[in-house]
Amino acid sequence: xxVEELSLYLIxxxxxxPFVTSFGKTLExxxxxxxxxxxxxxxxxxxxxxxxxWYSYETTYTAWYxxxxxxxPFILGKEVNDPRDxxxxxxxxxxxxxxxxxxxxxxxxxxxxxQGKPLFEVLGGVRKEIESGVSIGIQKSVKELLNLIDNYxxxxxxxxxxxxxxxxxxxxxxxxxxxYPDIPLQVDANAAYTIRDVNMLRELDKYSLLMIEQPFSxxxxxxxxxxxxxxxxxxxxxxxxxxxxxxxxxxxxxxxKVINIKPGRVGGHLSSLTIHDICLNKGxxxxxxxxxxxxxxxxxxxxxxxxxxIKYPNDISGSDRYYEKDIVEPPFKVSKHxxxxxxxxxxxxxxVLIDDINRLSMKQANxxx
Ligand code: OSB
Ligand code: MG
Numbered sequence: 001x002x003v004e005e006l007s008l009y010l011i012x013x014x015x016x017x018p019f020v021t022s023f024g025k026t027l028e029x030x031x032x033x034x035x036x037x038x039x040x041x042x043x044x045x046x047x048x049x050x051x052x053x054w055y056s057y058e059t060t061y062t063a064w065y066x067x068x069x070x071x072x073p074f075i076l077g078k079e080v081n082d083p084r085d086x087x088x089x090x091x092x093x094x095x096x097x098x099x100x101x102x103x104x105x106x107x108x109x110x111x112x113x114x115q116g117k118p119l120f121e122v123l124g125g126v127r128k129e130i131e132s133g134v135s136i137g138i139q140k141s142v143k144e145l146l147n148l149i150d151n152y153x154x155x156x157x158x159x160x161x162x163x164x165x166x167x168x169x170x171x172x173x174x175x176x177x178x179x180y181p182d183i184p185l186q187v188d189a190n191a192a193y194t195i196r197d198v199n200m201l202r203e204l205d206k207y208s209l210l211m212i213e214q215p216f217s218x219x220x221x222x223x224x225x226x227x228x229x230x231x232x233x234x235x236x237x238x239x240x241x242x243x244x245x246x247x248x249x250x251x252x253x254x255x256x257k258v259i260n261i262k263p264g265r266v267g268g269h270l271s272s273l274t275i276h277d278i279c280l281n282k283g284x285x286x287x288x289x290x291x292x293x294x295x296x297x298x299x300x301x302x303x304x305x306x307x308x309x310i311k312y313p314n315d316i317s318g319s320d321r322y323y324e325k326d327i328v329e330p331p332f333k334v335s336k337h338x339x340x341x342x343x344x345x346x347x348x349x350x351x352v353l354i355d356d357i358n359r360l361s362m363k364q365a366n367x368x369x
Contacts, residue, residue, distance in 0.1 A: 001114060002369075003075050003107065005037040008067060010060065010363040013294055013323050020137040022165035022192035023054035029292050029322075030060045032067070033357060034106040043110025044352050046297035047102030048264035055190070055239065055291075056098060056265065063099035068365055071103050077369040083108045087270050097242065097267035104268030105300050113347035118303075120342050120349075123269060125306025129339040133159040133313035134321065135188065135290065138168050142175055149176065149183075152321075158313040158338035159184035159210065165192045170203045177207050184313065188213035191239055195223045201231065210312065211236040211258050221246070224255040234258045238289055242266060244274040251282050258312065260289040263300060276307050285311030295319055295328030299348035302332070306342055316340060327353050327360070 012030040019026045032047035047067070049058040074089050086104045093100065112119040134157045139145040149160055160180075162172065164187045176185060186209050193201065193215045201215060211234045216223050218239035228235045234257035241247050241259055243266055250256050259279055263272045279286050288305040291297065298316060305314045318340070319331035326332070328350040332340055343349025 001038045001081070001111060002077060002079050003036045003038055004077070004369050006072055006076060006103070006367045007035045008064065008365045009033040009035075009357050009361040010064065011327075011357060011360040012362065013360070015292065015322055016320075016324060018137070019292060020139070021163045022138075022190045026050070026292065029294075031294060031297070032060060032063055032102060033294070033296055034067070034102045036103070036106045036110050038110055039114060041110055041113045043106045043108070043113060044296045044348060045102045045104070045106030045109065045300070046293055047098050048262070048291035048293060048297055049098040050291070058096060058098045063096070063102065064363075066093065066096045066099040067103060071099060072367050075103060076367055080107070083111045084270050087267065098264045101264045101266070101268040104270065105263060108269045109300070109347045116346055118342070118344060118349050119300070119347055120303040120306040123273065123303055123307065125303060125342070126308050127306045127342065129335075129341050130302055130305035130310070130316065131158045131313040132316055132318070132334045132338050132340050133157060133161055134317050135161040135315045136163065138163050138165060142172060145172065146176070146179060149180065153180075153183065156334055156336045156338040157317070159186065161186045161188055161213070161315065163187070164189050166197070170200055173204060173207050173209070184210055186210040186213065186236070188238070189215045191216060191218050195226065198227065198230065201227060205231045205233050209233050213260060214238045214240065221250050221253050221255040224250070225253040228254055228256060236260050238262070239265070241275065244271055244278060247275045247278050251278065251284060257284060259284060259286045260315075261286050261304065262289040262291060263304060264291055264297070269300070269304070272304055273307075276309050280309040285309060287312040288314040288316060290315035290317070292322055294323070295326040295331060295350060296348065296352060298332050299328065299343065299350050302340060302342055303348065313338070325356075327356050329353055
């Protein structure tokens with residue numbers, strides 16, 4: 001297969017409700033959609049970089065620059081037998097995993113479609129539906145948070161993840177636990193604490209949380225290992241696991257007992273599969289995280305969530321939890337028992353609504369051999 005044409009679409013999607021984390025507030029989700037073409041087929045990917053360098057140093061605009069200046073020349077017109085070869089072609093580009101992942105994942109979709117197979121099958125997936133959790137941002141009041149939890153539980157979501165930050169942590173969790181003693185509950189700090197906050201984290205250890213996600217810095221492994229030795233609650237790493245090599249290091253150091261895999265953060269599907277397998281071999285469970293993706297990125301995440309070592313509910317919610325109208329058909333729906341059906345069609349298995357994308361796009365670029 002040869003990528004004959006690559007197109008980029010910069011769109012921005014308005015969120016149904018603002019998403020607030022320890023980094024700040026997101027009202028609109030900008031993203032770059034990537035379309036590749038070969039042999040009369042096409043494939044789609046999504047760049048999950050955000051408007052600013054908060055979760056990652058990458059932004060929508062750095063990703064646009066890296067793809068147009070560096071990724072395209074390495075990919076366009078090159079013969080590739082297998083999407084597993086893309087990583088090596090892009091290896092001269094250091095970092096910028098989100099930019100690379102958007103293209104790599106589009107090529108996986110293209111490859112699956114050329115094979116006439118669903119993407120989840122090509123990736124080695126083993127299930128027909130995936131477990132859906134919901135990630136709830138920081139709210140204006142505890143009452144609003146409890147209302148939202150109530151609502152999402154009624155919709156069927158399998159577990160609740162609550163964002164925490166200094167001043168919105170132990171008291172909030174204590175209140176939630178009083179109201180819901182048994183629900184599967186976890187927290188995500190997005191790196192808002194340091195080892196000096198160990199007393200607060202020891203408090204959190206009392207509330208039977210499924211896990212505590214990324215309490216410390218995005219580039220730390222050592223303090224996380226110290227903390228993990230002090231807590232019975234598993235630590236889950238997100239930001240710190242930027243590559244398979246970081247996953248190996250984290251497991252060797254004992255920095256976590258769970259890994260949140262986000263294909264954008266690690267450079268695409270091949271790196272995600274590698275991290276999944278490293279964890280499987282070490283008996284460390286994984287789940288698939290989210291970045292408020294549109295239906296394109298969500299479809300890729302759903303495919304990854306079918307892998308055998310995905311052992312917790314994922315941050316993959318229904319399209320309607322994020323957007324008024326998704327850019328794929330059919331949109332992703334969560335069943336009453338908290339699952340999402342894996343699309344059965346070839347590739348990502350959903351139709352990408354190109355007219356809507358054209359209408360929404362603020363900028364486009366097209367490259368041909
Ligand atoms: O840390 O998991 C995170 C969204 C944007 C950036 C980082 C994170 C998140 C989420 C949302 O938690 C997960 C979702 O897509 O529903
Ligand atoms: Mg996280």
